[in-house]
Amino acid sequence: MSEENSVEALLEEARLAAAMPPPAERFRLREAAGFSRAHIAATVGVGRSTIANWETGVSDPTPPARLPYLRILKGLAEIYPPPATAPDPVAALFTEEPAPAATAVPAAFTNLETLRSPDGRAIEGDPGPCVRCGVETTYQSTDGRPLHSGAMCRPSTTPPPAAPAAAPPASVPAPPSAAPAAATAPVPARVPTRPQRRSKSAERAEADLMGLIRGAVEQEAERAGGDEDAALKALIGRAIPDVMHLFNETRATARYEYTAYPALPDVLHKPSKKEPDQIWEARPAYNNPAYSMRAPERDVKVTALDVNAAYLSALKVWLPIGKLEHTTGSDGVGPKRSGVHLITPAPWTHPHLPDPLGDRDTPGALWITDATLRLLLRLSGPKWGLTEAPTVHESWTSGATENFLDALRKLLVAARSEAIEAGDVLTLEYVKAMYSKFVSTMGESVHNREMVRPDWMHNIHAQAFALHCGRAYKAHQAGLDVVALKHTDELHVIGDWRQVFTEGRGVSELKVKQGDAKTAGEYLIGKVGG
Numbered sequence: 001m002s003e004e005n006s007v008e009a010l011l012e013e014a015r016l017a018a019a020m021p022p023p024a025e026r027f028r029l030r031e032a033a034g035f036s037r038a039h040i041a042a043t044v045g046v047g048r049s050t051i052a053n054w055e056t057g058v059s060d061p062t063p064p065a066r067l068p069y070l071r072i073l074k075g076l077a078e079i080y081p082p083p084a085t086a087p088d089p090v091a092a093l094f095t096e097e098p099a100p101a102a103t104a105v106p107a108a109f110t111n112l113e114t115l116r117s118p119d120g121r122a123i124e125g126d127p128g129p130c131v132r133c134g135v136e137t138t139y140q141s142t143d144g145r146p147l148h149s150g151a152m153c154r155p156s157t158t159p160p161p162a163a164p165a166a167a168p169p170a171s172v173p174a175p176p177s178a179a180p181a182a183a184t185a186p187v188p189a190r191v192p193t194r195p196q197r198r199s200k201s202a203e204r205a206e207a208d209l210m211g212l213i214r215g216a217v218e219q220e221a222e223r224a225g226g227d228e229d230a231a232l233k234a235l236i237g238r239a240i241p242d243v244m245h246l247f248n249e250t251r252a253t254a255r256y257e258y259t260a261y262p263a264l265p266d267v268l269h270k271p272s273k274k275e276p277d278q279i280w281e282a283r284p285a286y287n288n289p290a291y292s293m294r295a296p297e298r299d300v301k302v303t304a305l306d307v308n309a310a311y312l313s314a315l316k317v318w319l320p321i322g323k324l325e326h327t328t329g330s331d332g333v334g335p336k337r338s339g340v341h342l343i344t345p346a347p348w349t350h351p352h353l354p355d356p357l358g359d360r361d362t363p364g365a366l367w368i369t370d371a372t373l374r375l376l377l378r379l380s381g382p383k384w385g386l387t388e389a390p391t392v393h394e395s396w397t398s399g400a401t402e403n404f405l406d407a408l409r410k411l412l413v414a415a416r417s418e419a420i421e422a423g424d425v426l427t428l429e430y431v432k433a434m435y436s437k438f439v440s441t442m443g444e445s446v447h448n449r450e451m452v453r454p455d456w457m458h459n460i461h462a463q464a465f466a467l468h469c470g471r472a473y474k475a476h477q478a479g480l481d482v483v484a485l486k487h488t489d490e491l492h493v494i495g496d497w498r499q500v501f502t503e504g505r506g507v508s509e510l511k512v513k514q515g516d517a518k519t520a521g522e523y524l525i526g527k528v529g530g
Contacts, residue, residue, distance in 0.1 A: 020060070020061070020070065020073075021073055021077070022057075023054065023055050023056055023057040024055075026054060026055050026073060027055040027056075028080075028082075029073055029076040029077060029080060030051075030055070030076070032076065032079075032080035033076050033079070033080060036204045036205070036207075036208050037051040037052055037055075037204075037205060037208070038205075038208045040069075040072065043068065043072065044065040044068045044069045044072070045064070045065050045068070046065045048205075048208070048249060049248065049249060049251075050065075054069070129146060130146050130147055205249075206410075206411055206414065209246055209249055209250070209411055210411070210414065210415060210418070212242075212245075212246065213246075213415045213427065213430070213431070214427070216235065216238070216242060216430070217231075217235065217424075217426055217427045217430055220234040220235050220238075221426065228425075228426060231426060232426055232429055232430070235426070235429070235430040235433065236429070236430070236433045239430065239433035239434045239437045240434075240437050240438070240441055240447055240448050242434060243408075243434035243435065243437065243438045244438070244448065244450050244451070246408060246411060246412075246434070247405075247408050247438070250407035250408045250411060251407070263323070264324065264454065264455065265324060265326070265396045267279065267340060267342075267367050267396065268340065268396075268454045268455055268458075269444075269454075270444055277454060278367045279340055279367050279368070279369060279454070279455075279458045280357070280358075280360065280366045280367060280368050280372075281358075281368075281369065281372070281458055281461045281462045281465060282356060282357045282358040282360075282368065282369075282372045282375075282462055282465050282466070282469075283358045283359070283461075283465055283487075284354050284355075284358050284359065284465055284468060284469060284472075284485045284486065284487075285358065285359035285485075285486060286354035286355070286359065286472075286482075286484060286485040286486070287483070287484050288351070288352060288481070288482060288483050288484065289351050290351070290352060291481075291483050291525050299524050300494060300524060300525050301494065301522055301523075301524055302483050302492050302493070302494055302522065302523055302524070302525055303492070303493055303494075303497055303512060303521060303522050304490065304491075304492050304512070304513035304521045304522070304523070305490070305491045305492070305493065305497060305501070305510045305511065305512060305513060305521070306489055306490065306510065306511050306512070306513045306514070307468065307471070307488065307489040307490075307491065307508065307509075307510055308489075308504075308505055308506060308507055308508065308509050308510070308511065309413075309416060309432075309435075309507045309508070310464045310467065310468065310488035310489045310508075311435055311436055311439050311460065311464050311488065312409060312412060312413060312416070312435050312507055313464070313467060313507055313508045314439075314460050314461070314463040314464035314467060314488075315405040315406070315408065315409040315435070315439075315460065316402060316405070316406060316409060316463075317371055317402065317405075317459055317460055317463040318336075318338040318370055318371070318374075318400045318401070318402045318459070319338055319400055319401065319402075319404050319405070319455075319456050319459060320337070320338040320339045320370075320397055320398040320399070320400050320455060320456075320459075321398060321399055321400060321401055321404065322398040322399055323398060324339050324340075324396040324397060324398050324455065325396070325397060325398055326394065326395070326396055327394065327395050327397065328393070328394050328395075329392060329393070329394075330392045331395070332392075332394075332395025332396070332397040333373070333392055333395065333397075334397075336399060336400055336401075337370070337397045337398065337399060337400055338370040338397060338398070338400035338459065339369075339370055339395060339396045339397030339398060339400075339455060340367055340368065340369055340370070340395065340396050340397075340455060340458070341367070341368055341369075341370065341373050341392050341394070341395045341396075341397075342365055342366070342367050342392070342393045342394045342395070343365065343366065343368055343373065343376075343390040343391060343392050343393065344364065344365045344390060344391045344393065345357055345366075345376065345387075345390045346380070346387045346388035346389065346390060347387075347388075348387060349387075350386060352476070352481075352482065353386070353472060353473060353476055353482060354469055354472050354482070354485045356372070356375050356376055356379055356387075356466070356469050357372070357376075358465065365393060368462070369455075369458045369459045369461075369462040369463075370397070370400070370459055371459045371460075371462040371463040371466050372462045372465075372466060373390070373392075374466070375466040375469065375470070376389070376390050377389060377390075379473075384473070386473075396455075408438075412431055412434065412435050413507050415427065415431050416428060416431045416432075416507070417506070419431060420505050439457060439460050439461070440457070442454065442456050442457035442460070443457045443458075464488040465488060467488075467508075468485060468487075468488050468489070468491070469485070471485075471491055471501070472485045472491060474500065474501075475491070475493050475495075475497070475500055475501075478499070478500040479495060480493045480494060480495035480496075480497060480500060481493060481494040481495060483525070490513065491510070497510070
């Protein structure tokens with residue numbers, strides 16, 4: 001390129017950059033054209049997550065991708081101007097006239113602060129519309145309302161709706177009725193909110209990621225020349241980097257950098273490569289002592305059941321976000337906190353039901369995950385009343401969210417369902433390898449250097465075991481006899497299990513365990529003393 005052309009290109013970029021549309025307008029223009037983020041990213045030479053950051057205000061375009069991105073925006077603004085009934089901010093952005101100013105944020109929302117952990121990180125919680133801009137966020141204010149972290153709110157021309165006034169206490173007399181309100185102007189037609197537009201974008205993003213999964217399977221099948229075993233071996237070999245890429249893409253607009261993991265307490269560190277850390281995951285290995293595998297005194301038919309995709313369901317779990325803080329007593333226990341806890345459990349006095357702490361030989365205090373503690377607290381509550389609450393001695397916890405892995409979980413659930421419907425065994429096994437290896441390599445693993453969170457790994461494992469114990473308690477409550485509970489996916493019961501559980505191949509649904517043609521998942525046992 002000549003010097004003159006280089007100078008002109010720089011000047012053109014400077015002119016366009018001076019009139020850079022705000023993030024919300026960048027989003028609108030791409031949506032209007034029907035382009036995916038992946039399509040724009042490939043055109044300007046960046047990653048999809050970078051486009052997501054530019055559209056949400058996390059970052060602004062920078063050279064060398066800025067100039068082609070600005071040219072796309074300018075061209076789209078000419079093709080897709082705003083509705084004629086609305087102000088024309090795009091035209092103003094690409095002319096010398098200033099864009100109309102956004103309505104000021106109401107004073108009631110200007111002094112809110114983001115809830116943060118002691119290390120300064122914003123704490124995520126359940127998603128909801130931000131009280132400042134109305135756009136969905138997982139962050140919250142110190143008073144518990146959804147609130148974007150820092151200055152990340154998108155421009156808004158309308159204030160969020162005011163919170164309803166609290167009802168007066170029953171003991172306080174109600175004030176006299178006010179005079180009838182004056183007639184109000186007709187309510188204008190409802191304009192779609194940003195969360196709805198984000199939903200369409202999310203669908204398109206999921207379609208892009210589903211395309212990556214299909215593409216990987218097609219690529220390895222082609223390389224293997226029709227040898228399905230060789231293709232599956234190759235897919236399993238790439239499962240970890242592939243699922244980490246999918247995870248990164250599903251977290252494209254998130255502000256918590258999981259790779260910047262905090263220092264961990266000694267209880268979460270392995271003393272050596274061959275020794276485990278101190279966390280007990282409560283893995284069940286239960287056989288009902290009332291039943292024996294000896295020659296039956298009378299015929300009792302048992303059905304062995306398999307649970308589908310148990311670890312995939314367990315990705316919906318409360319995970320600690322931020323630096324783990326040490327507390328004593330029950331100070332670290334809370335509905336929106338997670339981590340690990342040192343407890344002394346109450347005795348379990350129900351031999352006909354699996355112990356929620358699993359097959360444990362050593363009595364006394366032990367370190368458990370938040371997922372296991374939540375199960376113990378539920379079982380000690382008024383609904384179940386099966387045990388006493390454990391004594392919590394100390395904890396390592398932080399603020400937590402249940403939705404951190406939810407986008408990845410939903411993507412893999414969709415891919416699994418599609419593979420089952422199509423009878424695609426290769427894709428089904430590939431998806432299984434991705435989510436199982438994703439969980440198993442979260443800790444101190446040589447196979448996954450991108451994520452070192454043994455506390456997350458333990459909580460996900462423990463959540464799978466807790467969900468499995470819950471199935472046994474549900475079966476017992478419905479009148480079935482629980483004969484055995486093993487691993488995360490094997491449940492043996494006596495009785496009509498189809499009246500209690502959904503049969504099928506969907507996530508968390510149950511099916512009869514595969515056996516030979518004679519047993520087909522059913523067998524006979526005898527009841528001791530029966």
